Each structure stands twice: as C-alpha cells, then as structure tokens.
Amino acid sequence: MKNWLLSYSLLAAGAICIISCQPNTSEKKDKHQTDSLAMREKFAESPVLDAKASLEHIQVEEGFKVQLVAAEPQVSVPVAMTFDEKGRMWVLEMMGYMPDTSGTGEDMRNGKVVILEDTNKDGVVDSRKEFMDSLVLPRAICLIENGVLIAEPPKLWYVENNGDHAGKKILVDDKYTEGGNVEHQPNGLLRAMDNWIYNAKSDKRYRKAGNKWLIEHTHFRGQWGITQDNYGRLFYNNNSENLLGDYFSPGLGANNTAQRTVAGFDEHIVPDNRVYPIRPTPGVNRGYMKGVLDDSLRLVNFTAACGPLVYRGGLFGEAYDGNAFVAEPSANLIKRNLLQDSGYIVTGKQAYAGHEFLASTDERFRPVSLYTGPDGAMYILDMYRGIIQHKTYLTPYLKNEIKSRNLTQPLNCGRIYRVIPAKANNVQPVTLPDDPAKLLELLDHPNGWVRDRAQQMIIDHHYTTLVPQLRARLQQDTIKQPWGLLHAMWTLEGLGQLQVEDVAAVLKNKNPYLRVQALAAMPAVITPQQVNRVLQLITPLQQSVLQAPSVAMLLPYIQRLNAAAAGQLQTQLLHAYANDRYVADALIGNNAGHEQQLLEQVSSWNADTTLLIHKRLQKVLKDIDNKRKAKLNEGLVKAYPRGAKIFKTVCQTCHGDDGNGIQSLAPPLNESQWVKGDKHKVAAIVLFGLSGPVNVNGKVYKAPEVSGEMPGIGSNDEFSDSDIAEVISFIRNAWSNKAEPLTAQDIQKVRQQYKGREKGFTAEELK
CATH class of the missing domain: 1.10.760.10 (Cytochrome c-like domain)
Structure with missing residues (x-):
C-alpha cells in the first residue's frame, strides 16, 4: 500500500519497513523503558501552534533559512500545487481528508482550488482567490493552455480558465482512478519535459492535442508525488522507500503490457531508508512494533515517504543541483539525497548520516509535497494536522495516540514555507512574459522551473515563428550546460515541428547523455518517409553500451513501418546483449503478443536456458497465463x-x-x-x-x-x-x-x- 501526498504517502504511514531487532538484554530493555517513559512524559502534549510559532520549531541545514509564505486562513490543508507564469500558486485544498479517526464526512464537497499571490513582492502571500470549490478530495493539478487539469477521483477534469474563474468542465478520463482508497489513487499530473503528463500510482500518461486528449499506457510509478531531473527522467517513491526512479526517458519501454517490470524503470535509486527525527514520533501506525521506533521513540525508517523533488532551482549552489529531497510527514522532516549518473544507471545516497536537511519538533508539521519555485526556492506544503493515516489501515495503537494527545483537531490549518539560502535577500520569482523572443532566451535559464514553463508557454501559444531559432540552438555543442539545447529539442517536438535532421544534430553532440535524449525523441520523427533515415542513424549506436538499451526501445516504432529492418536490428541486439537486462527487456517489449515466437528465436540461436533473456521471457509468459486466468x-x-x-x-x-x-x-x-x-x-x-x-x-x-x-x-x-x-x-x-x-x-x-x-x-x- 502506498501513495502520494502525505495523505497518500502520508496516509501511507501504515506500510513501514521492518528492521532487525536489537539484542534483547535486560540492560537494553531497562534503558529502553527509561528512555521511552522520559520521552512520553516530555512530549505528552502536542499543542496546536500558530504558523509563526511552528516556524520556530523548524531546524534547517546550516546556510539556509525557512520563511513562511502562507498560512490559514489564506490556505487550508494544502496537498498539491503548481505555479503559473506570473509566479502565483495554484493550490489544492483537501479539506475533507480524515476529519476524525472514522473518516466521518470524507465525501463532503469541501475541497477547493485557490490562487495565492504575493502582490507586494515581500515574499508573503497577501491575495487569495477561489478558482473552484465543491470538490471531493482533490489531489492533483496541472496548468495547460488556457485551462487547468484537476484530479477529483475517480475523474480527471479539464477546466477552462475564464479570468481566474472556473469555466467549462471537460471530462478527460472518467477512470483516472480505478479502485483504491484515498491513500492509493493516482496523483501528480507532472507536465514533463517530453510534453506528456505523468502520474504517480498510475500507468497512464496524458497529452492535449488540439481539442482532443490522448491517453496512453506507460510504466506504473510510485505512490504520492513525482518529479523530474534536468534530463526529463522521472523519480518517485512509495511510503516506505526513500527514492525510486527511471534510468531512461519516460516515454520509452512501455510497449508490452504483459511485462510486469521493465529493467531501467522503477529502480531503487536510494536504498537507504533510515530517517533521523529530532523529536519522538510515537504517532505512527505501527509504533508498538519492535524496530519501528528506537529507544527514544523516534521513527527508524521511512513509513510515509512522499512528495519527492529533484531540486533544479539554481539558487542553492552547485552542491545542491540535482539533489533529491523527500518529505516524511510522520517524522516531521525532509531528507536530502545525492544523485549521480554512472553510465545510464542513476545511483544515490543520503546526504547526511544522523541528521536531516530539515526537521521540526512540532508534531503537527506535516510536509507532504515539495516544489521548485520560480524564484529558485524550495517550497513546502504543510498540511499541519494530527491525523495523517487513513482510516482503512488505522490501528488501535494509533487511535490511542491520537486520543491521548488530541490530534484530531484542528482541521482547517495549513502552511506553505519556502527554503532559501541564509544570506539571500529579496529573492524574487521570475515572471515569464508573453513574448516569444524572451521565452526563447529563458530556455537557458539556470532555474529548471523557468525553463520548463518557458517551453510550455511556447507550445501552448503555438509560437511556430521560433522554429528557425530553436533549430539553430540544436547545433550548439555545449557539454557543461546542455539544458537549453534539450529544451529546444522538446519544444520543437511539442510544436509538432521536430524533424529527423534536428534529432540527428543532437546525436552528434559530444555530451553522451544528450545523445540518449535524442533517441528518446526519435518516436516523434519515425514516419514512413523517414524510417530508413532513422535506421541509418541509430543502427551504429547499438555498439555503444550506453545507447544500446534506448536503441532497442525504438524497435516497436520501426516495426510498424519496416518489419524486416526491425527484425534484423533485433537479431543484432539479441546476439550482442542476450545477458543485458535492459536490452533484454526492451526486446521483449518489442514482441508484445509474440513472446513465444521470440523465445523460439532465442532457443534456436542459443539453447542455453540460463540466458537472461530466456529466463525473463519465461517469466513474462507465465504472467500472461496468469492474467488470462484472472x-x-x-x-x-x-x-x-x-x-x-x-x-x-x-x-x-x-x-x-x-x-x-x-x-x-x-x-x-x-x-x-x-x-x-x-x-x-x-x-x-x-x-x-x-x-x-x-x-x-x-x-x-x-x-x-x-x-x-x-x-x-x-x-x-x-x-x-x-x-x-x-x-x-x-x-x-x-x-x-x-x-x-x-x-x-x-x-x-x-x-x-x-x-x-x-x-x-x-x-x-x-x-
């Protein structure tokens, strides 16, 4: 069981990692009892603090400071948000979540979408507009063209924006969520670099094409929250795991629905799940079990990991670029992880041993979602409440904890904070003008949010006059700061103007990671007229271990137009990479519905049943049979x-x-x-x-x-x-x-x- 917003993830405080128990000596037991009793006495009460008082309980890494951006009554129970080009925050308020331990009133239509703005530029919200109300447990939001995508289970709506007022509602997907409780339903709506909208706890992706909405199958990812890095790769987690993610671009490798797992996707990026609260955290669902809490009643491992953020703001300094931050509302903290590329594999580790980037001694501080802002700051959504575990899995132990410290109330609080460097003064958001030339310049901005939004605005406004400049940008060979070139390529794709020679230009780039991204854009240019040119470009790349998996993932697109050439390339890849898990899974992905034939091809070439591709094919065939029985x-x-x-x-x-x-x-x-x-x-x-x-x-x-x-x-x-x-x-x-x-x-x-x-x-x- 897992999911997103603390609710989801937060909510997910029930599925925790179990660690080895300490030796059960009497000395250890006595110490445990003494420490536990002392902690329980010290933290017997959990007072409700106003926003300024709660801020004083937050400790952050040296060199940073935390500022209050908004608090009740300006915002209540925030669970998700996004920024617009004016720097305004569009926030979802999930007012109906767990009003008490029985969830009484969860179906009330009291959820809202609000627009928060700092009109005098002092860093504090002073304007609130209600864009939409009467929603039941809304969970995800995304701005696109002149409208807003809003997830309100089980449906996904596109709502036109009429001067900051909700206009016409268009049903995008009546099965955005299918089954699951509030803790286990899709969320995220991340408008990614490849111009598709991705979700956590879901295997669907969405895209607006004129007046139509495209819905496609993709990899199942995470639980609550989803983020991308500078190469457009997706990262996510579930409630008990620090960070999961993809090695490859999100649009590749999901062609065969019979594959339950595809190597290179849903990988364990940071396997270390240890957390370091600065206060006792007995109010977790399984706090009575050995190994869940330590001798001082502090949570040992993640139990509600959610809201991951790959920081791309450019404000924190080079050491923080590309770091992955993860919220843990059950332990009132935010973790920092360091990520590193090793070939196409992404590895990660915790930034610190024994402490966290940010933590609070206020039990009701519940960070659930993290964002990079248009000012480069890191924004924190704090639900600020006592109950975070959904009723479905609520244990009697946690019910007693809630009762003993009166954690049910209040229900109408909520805070938004931002983290900035301690020495930074007057940090202001970048506003994006509706000017094609200036938007083109912003594709090279050091803040990844600004680059993303500039790309989106060019596409949303159909600024095809920029096509020549965008193509020229692809010719620049920049190894250290390739981001503008990458955004130029995907902007062309979003405008429907990307051509095979544009991708060929990026394939010549000295940066190997850019070349891999160029392969990810190939599906947009594989047409009947250009399929042979594409084959000419990608066939030599199969000899590179770094690029071979992505080449293999392009086979389904080539197969539709030139089956003979695709078959020849598949055979070459099979003979060279039969024991490579990434290429093997890509080849299986190219044979949806023909897995048995591929197995026969493998066996006729090499009868060794220990070949990795042979074993993975056997597993897929078994899964297909099980699905048939289902x-x-x-x-x-x-x-x-x-x-x-x-x-x-x-x-x-x-x-x-x-x-x-x-x-x-x-x-x-x-x-x-x-x-x-x-x-x-x-x-x-x-x-x-x-x-x-x-x-x-x-x-x-x-x-x-x-x-x-x-x-x-x-x-x-x-x-x-x-x-x-x-x-x-x-x-x-x-x-x-x-x-x-x-x-x-x-x-x-x-x-x-x-x-x-x-x-x-x-x-x-x-x-």
Whole structure:
C-alpha cells in the first residue's frame, strides 16, 4: 500500500519497513523503558501552534533559512500545487481528508482550488482567490493552455480558465482512478519535459492535442508525488522507500503490457531508508512494533515517504543541483539525497548520516509535497494536522495516540514555507512574459522551473515563428550546460515541428547523455518517409553500451513501418546483449503478443536456458497465463460482490488486479501458500497484518523489494466480519487459486483466538 501526498504517502504511514531487532538484554530493555517513559512524559502534549510559532520549531541545514509564505486562513490543508507564469500558486485544498479517526464526512464537497499571490513582492502571500470549490478530495493539478487539469477521483477534469474563474468542465478520463482508497489513487499530473503528463500510482500518461486528449499506457510509478531531473527522467517513491526512479526517458519501454517490470524503470535509486527525527514520533501506525521506533521513540525508517523533488532551482549552489529531497510527514522532516549518473544507471545516497536537511519538533508539521519555485526556492506544503493515516489501515495503537494527545483537531490549518539560502535577500520569482523572443532566451535559464514553463508557454501559444531559432540552438555543442539545447529539442517536438535532421544534430553532440535524449525523441520523427533515415542513424549506436538499451526501445516504432529492418536490428541486439537486462527487456517489449515466437528465436540461436533473456521471457509468459486466468473471475464477482469490491479498494492497489503482486509494493496472492493454506492463518493475516520478510512459494520477499508490512483491516469499523470473510473467499478462489471459502463465524473464531492482539504477525509466528 502506498501513495502520494502525505495523505497518500502520508496516509501511507501504515506500510513501514521492518528492521532487525536489537539484542534483547535486560540492560537494553531497562534503558529502553527509561528512555521511552522520559520521552512520553516530555512530549505528552502536542499543542496546536500558530504558523509563526511552528516556524520556530523548524531546524534547517546550516546556510539556509525557512520563511513562511502562507498560512490559514489564506490556505487550508494544502496537498498539491503548481505555479503559473506570473509566479502565483495554484493550490489544492483537501479539506475533507480524515476529519476524525472514522473518516466521518470524507465525501463532503469541501475541497477547493485557490490562487495565492504575493502582490507586494515581500515574499508573503497577501491575495487569495477561489478558482473552484465543491470538490471531493482533490489531489492533483496541472496548468495547460488556457485551462487547468484537476484530479477529483475517480475523474480527471479539464477546466477552462475564464479570468481566474472556473469555466467549462471537460471530462478527460472518467477512470483516472480505478479502485483504491484515498491513500492509493493516482496523483501528480507532472507536465514533463517530453510534453506528456505523468502520474504517480498510475500507468497512464496524458497529452492535449488540439481539442482532443490522448491517453496512453506507460510504466506504473510510485505512490504520492513525482518529479523530474534536468534530463526529463522521472523519480518517485512509495511510503516506505526513500527514492525510486527511471534510468531512461519516460516515454520509452512501455510497449508490452504483459511485462510486469521493465529493467531501467522503477529502480531503487536510494536504498537507504533510515530517517533521523529530532523529536519522538510515537504517532505512527505501527509504533508498538519492535524496530519501528528506537529507544527514544523516534521513527527508524521511512513509513510515509512522499512528495519527492529533484531540486533544479539554481539558487542553492552547485552542491545542491540535482539533489533529491523527500518529505516524511510522520517524522516531521525532509531528507536530502545525492544523485549521480554512472553510465545510464542513476545511483544515490543520503546526504547526511544522523541528521536531516530539515526537521521540526512540532508534531503537527506535516510536509507532504515539495516544489521548485520560480524564484529558485524550495517550497513546502504543510498540511499541519494530527491525523495523517487513513482510516482503512488505522490501528488501535494509533487511535490511542491520537486520543491521548488530541490530534484530531484542528482541521482547517495549513502552511506553505519556502527554503532559501541564509544570506539571500529579496529573492524574487521570475515572471515569464508573453513574448516569444524572451521565452526563447529563458530556455537557458539556470532555474529548471523557468525553463520548463518557458517551453510550455511556447507550445501552448503555438509560437511556430521560433522554429528557425530553436533549430539553430540544436547545433550548439555545449557539454557543461546542455539544458537549453534539450529544451529546444522538446519544444520543437511539442510544436509538432521536430524533424529527423534536428534529432540527428543532437546525436552528434559530444555530451553522451544528450545523445540518449535524442533517441528518446526519435518516436516523434519515425514516419514512413523517414524510417530508413532513422535506421541509418541509430543502427551504429547499438555498439555503444550506453545507447544500446534506448536503441532497442525504438524497435516497436520501426516495426510498424519496416518489419524486416526491425527484425534484423533485433537479431543484432539479441546476439550482442542476450545477458543485458535492459536490452533484454526492451526486446521483449518489442514482441508484445509474440513472446513465444521470440523465445523460439532465442532457443534456436542459443539453447542455453540460463540466458537472461530466456529466463525473463519465461517469466513474462507465465504472467500472461496468469492474467488470462484472472479474466475468468467474473463468476466470483457475482458470488462475492462485497469481497470483490473490497479487494479492488484495499488489496488490488498493492497486490495487482491479477494477484501477482506489484514491484516495490507487495508479493503475489496468486498461488500463494499463505492464501490457499490454513484458512485461520490467512484470516489472522487479513485481520492483524503480516510483517516481512515472508516466503511465498520459495521466494523470500522483504523490504525494499516490497513494503516491509501488510497492515491488517480487522480494527476498521467499515468492514464487518462477513465483509472480511467475503474478501478472503474471493482471493482464495481467484486466478489460479482454489480453496475453501470462509464464513463470518470463521472470522469471529480467529478474533476470539487472538483477543486483545493489536500487532501484526511475523511469518515465523504463523508457522
């Protein structure tokens, strides 16, 4: 289970990583008890602080300062925002999120889109306009042309902007979210460098083409929040993992829906999930479990990671360019990570050992989303509230924590902060004029937000008069600061003016990373007239290990126009890179619906079944068979309607609609011995939860490959014993599973057996 905004991620405070326990000596136990009691006494109360007082509780890295930009009543419960070219903030207010521990009133239409502005340029918001109201739990926003994309589950709307007032509403996607609770639904709406709009917790991308909206399949990514680096690569996370991301451009490698994972996407960028709060954090969902909190009641590992930001503002200094910041609202902090390219692989590590970039001693400081602003500052959305865990997974332990420190109230607070260098004075946003020549200049601006927005405005206003200058920009060979050239290429693509010779010019660039990006733009120029020229350009590049994966990912586009040439190039790549996971997966991606034929081709060339491509093909073929079986469950939906609905809402978002698990989230339910085995054991898992590691059919699943724990739903008043029996019965007979159904009496029996238990089970306990 994972998701975005703290709500989502924040919300996700329930799926935490499990670490090794410390030696259980009496001395250690006594010290733990002493420290814990002292901390509980010291922080027994959690006062509600006004914005200025809460600001004083924030500690930030030396050399920086935190400034208050907006607070209630100007803003309430902010969860997502974006800036316009005037430097104004368009903010989503999720007023309906968890009014109490039962979620009473979550369906009220009290969400809003507001426009916040600093009219006197003193760094503090002094103007608030309500653009739109009466929304139910809005979660994502994006500006495009003269309108606003707004995600209001389950729908995605495009709302025309009539002088800062909501105009005509156009339905873009009536299934923007399918199933899942508020903690597990798509979000993000990141308008990326390649001119597509990407999401977290989703495998869809969107693009406006005239009056039509294009919706395409892409890689499934993350949980709450999504960001891009200077090369347009996407980064994200889930609630228990610091940072995940892509090695390659986002538009490539997602041609075969049968591939559950594609190498180079959804990779573990920063595997270190340790956090360092500066105050006790007992108010996390599994705080009663060993290893979740340390002796001073501080969270040990991420449990609500969300709102990642690759900083591109140019204001912090060279050491901070390209750093990835991640919010952890459960621990009241923001982490800094250092990223580095090694070939096409991106690696990362935490910037500090033992402390954080920013942290607060105010328990209600809940950073959920981070942004680079038009002034180069880092902006922080603070929901400022006590309850951040959604009701679906709320444990009795956390309910008691909320009650003991009165964390339910208040519900109408919210703050926006910005972080700037300590010595910076009068930091002002860059405003973007509606002037083609000036927008062209801004494509080289040191602030990545400014470059992005300049590109978007040129495209939105259809400034095709700039095409000659944009083409000329591609001829400049700049190794150290290539960003303007890259934006020029994608601006041409967005205008529909990119030509094969434009891409060829970038392929000649001395910067190898720019050459890889040029390959990512190739799909826009692979036409019947130009396919042979494209082949002429890319075929020699297969000899480069750095560029071979991207070349292989172009095969599906060539296949449609010149199958013979694509087949020849595929054979060359196969013989050269059969044991390269990135090229192998790209070749499988080119054979959607023809995986068996590719396996036969591989076997006829080399009968060695240990070849990596052979093994990955076998896995895909098995997944295809499982998916076929998953479609045979219509009768089960009729037999267990309530169970099927709960599965879709609670279970599917982590275990997948085919029950085969989701990378970085959860292991499979399909053919799992835990699901098909002892009905009382599976009931115990669903009621109380299961913490990893766990062995499923011979494979051990543990963090960070999957979340360290599956929360139980037994304490959720929303589900009756009959409901829980139904969802277990549905799962035990779905896909390839076949096992005895359960009754409400079975659930009651297990509840009685473990009466008084709150914590989840370990696999060892259930043995």
